[in-house]
Amino acid sequence: xxxxxxxxxxxxxxxxxxxxxxxxxxxxxxxxxxxxxxxxxxxxxxxxxxxxxxxxxxxxxxxxxxxxxxxxxxxxxxxxxxxxxxxxxxxxxxxxxxxxxxxxxxxxxxxxxxxxxxxxxxxxxxxxxxxxxxxxxxxxxxxxx
Numbered sequence: 001x002x003x004x005x006x007x008x009x010x011x012x013x014x015x016x017x018x019x020x021x022x023x024x025x026x027x028x029x030x031x032x033x034x035x036x037x038x039x040x041x042x043x044x045x046x047x048x049x050x051x052x053x054x055x056x057x058x059x060x061x062x063x064x065x066x067x068x069x070x071x072x073x074x075x076x077x078x079x080x081x082x083x084x085x086x087x088x089x090x091x092x093x094x095x096x097x098x099x100x101x102x103x104x105x106x107x108x109x110x111x112x113x114x115x116x117x118x119x120x121x122x123x124x125x126x127x128x129x130x131x132x133x134x135x136x137x138x139x140x141x142x143x144x145x
Contacts, residue, residue: 003096004137006083007119012045014077014120015061016109018054020070045079047111058111058120077109077120080129083141084116093117100136101129 043059050056061075086093094110094117101108101121106129109120121129130140 002099002136003090003093004139005093005097006139006141007097007133008081008083008142009126009140010045010079010081010118012043012079013061013075013123014045014058014079015064015073015075016056016058016077016120017064017074018056018072020072058109076123078123078126079111079118079120080133082117082119085114086116094119096136097133097138100132100138104128104132106132 043063045058045060047058048056058077061077064071064073064075080097082093082097094112097117097119098108098110101119106121106125111118111120133140
């Protein structure tokens, strides 16, 4: 059953990054959104994922310095924050939001947290995404500053 969702457009312009080498973290506990020697410190929005196959993070694009050696960077993203929280037993939340974007040919990068989901889209697709989401019954309730 599709869900009708409310969402906010976050103001930060984001970059999705992947370390190209095998980054060694000296401390497995990350502090203050910092990945020692890899990701910038101080990003209002950040996400870090480390798997056996790769090490990726999302951060504010403006905080990435000009020296991006050791990183693959895909910039130009912004985040649509779904108004949660959503119980873990609630099925199809993210699919309900992403389906109209897929039908409109808009690529996404999804991030889930304990309470909600974030759907990243490219800046240039914002107008088209807002139109597709509205047509599917989803409601933009504002933007965060």
